[in-house]
Amino acid sequence: MQTNSRFRAKKILGKILIYGTISLALIVVLLPLYWSLSTSIKPEKTILHIPIEFFPSGFTLSHYSNIFNIIPFSNYLVNSAIITGGTLFISLVFGSIAAYGLSRYKFPGSGGLLGLIIGARMIPPIAFVIPLYLMISSFGLLDTHLGVILTHCSIVLPFTIWIMKGFFDELPRDFEEAALVDGCSRLGALRVALRLALPGLFVAGIFGFIESWNEFMFALTITRSPASTTATVGLVGLLQTPYQIPWGEIMAGVFLFTLPIFVLGYFVEKHMARVYVVGTVK
Amino acid sequence: MSEAGSRRSKVKNYGEKIINSDKFIVIGINLRGFHQFLRSKKTLGLLFVLPAVVVLFLVFIYPLIYNVDLSFNQWRLAIGEEKHYVGLSNYSYNFSDPLFQKVLKNTLIFTAVSVPLEVVIGLGLALLISRKIRGRSIFLAILCLPMMVAPVIVGLTWRWLYAWDYGLLNPLIGVFGMGPTNWLADPSIAMFSVIVADVWAMAPFVFLFCYAGLRMVPQERYESAEIDGVSSWQKFRYITLPSIKGILVIAILIRAMDAFTKIFDVVYTLTGGGPAYATEVLPVYTYRVGLIFFRLGRGASIAMITLLVTIVMILIIRKIMKR
Numbered sequence: 001m002q003t004n005s006r007f008r009a010k011k012i013l014g015k016i017l018i019y020g021t022i023s024l025a026l027i028v029v030l031l032p033l034y035w036s037l038s039t040s041i042k043p044e045k046t047i048l049h050i051p052i053e054f055f056p057s058g059f060t061l062s063h064y065s066n067i068f069n070i071i072p073f074s075n076y077l078v079n080s081a082i083i084t085g086g087t088l089f090i091s092l093v094f095g096s097i098a099a100y101g102l103s104r105y106k107f108p109g110s111g112g113l114l115g116l117i118i119g120a121r122m123i124p125p126i127a128f129v130i131p132l133y134l135m136i137s138s139f140g141l142l143d144t145h146l147g148v149i150l151t152h153c154s155i156v157l158p159f160t161i162w163i164m165k166g167f168f169d170e171l172p173r174d175f176e177e178a179a180l181v182d183g184c185s186r187l188g189a190l191r192v193a194l195r196l197a198l199p200g201l202f203v204a205g206i207f208g209f210i211e212s213w214n215e216f217m218f219a220l221t222i223t224r225s226p227a228s229t230t231a232t233v234g235l236v237g238l239l240q241t242p243y244q245i246p247w248g249e250i251m252a253g254v255f256l257f258t259l260p261i262f263v264l265g266y267f268v269e270k271h272m273a274r275v276y277v278v279g280t281v282k
Numbered sequence: 283m284s285e286a287g288s289r290r291s292k293v294k295n296y297g298e299k300i301i302n303s304d305k306f307i308v309i310g311i312n313l314r315g316f317h318q319f320l321r322s323k324k325t326l327g328l329l330f331v332l333p334a335v336v337v338l339f340l341v342f343i344y345p346l347i348y349n350v351d352l353s354f355n356q357w358r359l360a361i362g363e364e365k366h367y368v369g370l371s372n373y374s375y376n377f378s379d380p381l382f383q384k385v386l387k388n389t390l391i392f393t394a395v396s397v398p399l400e401v402v403i404g405l406g407l408a409l410l411i412s413r414k415i416r417g418r419s420i421f422l423a424i425l426c427l428p429m430m431v432a433p434v435i436v437g438l439t440w441r442w443l444y445a446w447d448y449g450l451l452n453p454l455i456g457v458f459g460m461g462p463t464n465w466l467a468d469p470s471i472a473m474f475s476v477i478v479a480d481v482w483a484m485a486p487f488v489f490l491f492c493y494a495g496l497r498m499v500p501q502e503r504y505e506s507a508e509i510d511g512v513s514s515w516q517k518f519r520y521i522t523l524p525s526i527k528g529i530l531v532i533a534i535l536i537r538a539m540d541a542f543t544k545i546f547d548v549v550y551t552l553t554g555g556g557p558a559y560a561t562e563v564l565p566v567y568t569y570r571v572g573l574i575f576f577r578l579g580r581g582a583s584i585a586m587i588t589l590l591v592t593i594v595m596i597l598i599i600r601k602i603m604k605r
């Protein structure tokens with residue numbers, strides 16, 4: 001009887017410990033996000049206030065309109081969207097066809113190409129940013145959308161090929177063979193396979209979107225003016241504001257910028273383990 | 283045998299059907315040969331990968347090769363210098379440069395502290411979450427949030443948390459009786475602050491990695507161990523750890539490689555490498571030398587050192603994964 005109650009007490013204590021630790025982790029994860037979000041809706045006076053206000057006493061959306069006035073933030077968002085869209089277009093079209101080729105055919109150099117694609121996922125952008133800058137510059141593509149799109153392709157294209165190859169590998173060949181027997185051309189078979197791999201294309205697209213939208217270093221290197229500056233570069237540029245950094249506006253921009261990522265991330269959350277774990281390991 | 287044979291003949295028929303069809307005859311070249319060439323699996327595979335390979339060559343392979351060439355040249359763009367060959371002098375300059383040594387040391391410290399922290403936190407949380415608990419999917423969703431936040435945004439957010447006067451962190455540690463700290467301006471603390479921000483962003487990656495690994499451990503092993511009355515520590519030590527050792531080693535190596543070669547955005551936004559180069563890490567320094575000071579050759583030589591470290595790490599990872 002006594003041992004039983006001790007056992008139960010131990011079990012309850014264990015439960016408290018488990019849920020306590022998890023709660024602590026959740027707080028640590030959410031606190032910075034909460035602090036940013038609350039800053040973005042606080043009136044200026046309460047942002048620059050000692051002692052700090054953990055729970056905002058006032059509410060304003062002025063930072064959200066102000067961010068578009070103090071910097072051309074709408075330009076930056078549009079630039080980010082164009083660059084992400086262009087990167088996705090090139091990467092998904094070329095990447096999925098290449099992934100199909102790699103998955104279905106063996107040809108001289110296919111093994112090496114596969115190794116290269118895995119390597120491209122691991123080799124850091126800093127290792128080739130200087131020559132890439134010189135090349136983009138010699139093409140006359142500095143401060144253009146296309147210039148940034150090309151640099152982003154060096155990250156997103158190998159990623160797309162890798163994800164799509166995984167999807168094609170798991171796709172049974174029966175459908176394509178049936179299509180071939182029915183008199184479809186090889187390209188027709190590719191179309192059949194692509195339609196079946198559409199969910200894969202969707203997942204690859206979202207991950208590619210996140211990579212390109214969030215990218216900073218290449219954009220910093222290539223962009224110069226509001227004509228091509230991306231949202232990441234624009235927001236970081238606000239740190240150079242003299243006297244007082246406009247934290248309310250920065251955090252408003254941060255949330256406008258991050259919202260699409262959170263929405264899209266919601267769709268691929270269950271794939272994250274697969275892509276980030278299997279995608280990098282296999 | 284007969285099935286495969288009939289399929290083959292069907293495909294062959296299909297081939298002949300195309301070759302004999304009108305539109306090919308109209309063009310009037312040796313279509314049979316050309317078609318055979320196109321239809322060969324090798325050619326088709328090559329054709330499919332060709333567009334992607336062209337793009338990759340342009341934006342990835344050629345820059346890597348060009349970088350090797352650059353690293354053997356001196357080319358200070360800021361003073362309008364012409365590119366000229368200097369052999370290995372960029373490399374020898376780097377290794378005798380005290381600042382480069384400091385940067386190397388900073389990067390090693392950053393890697394050696396942040397990666398173990400991430401592994402302990404990530405593995406610990408994965409062990410907790412993979413138990414039978416309520417609300418797991420919500421925990422998972424929240425714990426994975428930092429992975430989606432752009433590294434630049436991580437830097438901005440933490441810079442605001444660390445703000446000396448109006449930030450959240452100083453009042454927070456004040457609750458525990460600690461005085462305000464100059465998180466980012468104190469050279470002895472700045473690296474620690476950068477590491478904390480990076481751990482916040484990257485521990486979820488290790489967590490997800492470990493969680494995926496833990497889910498692959500067959501449950502029967504635990505069940506039979508429970509019948510034998512094994513303690514939870516013994517279960518962890520003799521069942522869990524050996525089962526996920528492989529994936530854990532890979533996670534550590536990948537994280538170490540990324541920490542050493544890819545940490546840029548967070549440092550750039552938090553401290554910009556300061557104060558007094560206290561948080562200057564290898565990628566930030568490469569960028570500074572190459573694309574801010576425009577010493578292209580020397581920047582390329584530092585990038586080469588980073589690349590060599592990466593390649594060595596890739597080879598190690600591949601060797602471990604083959605086992």
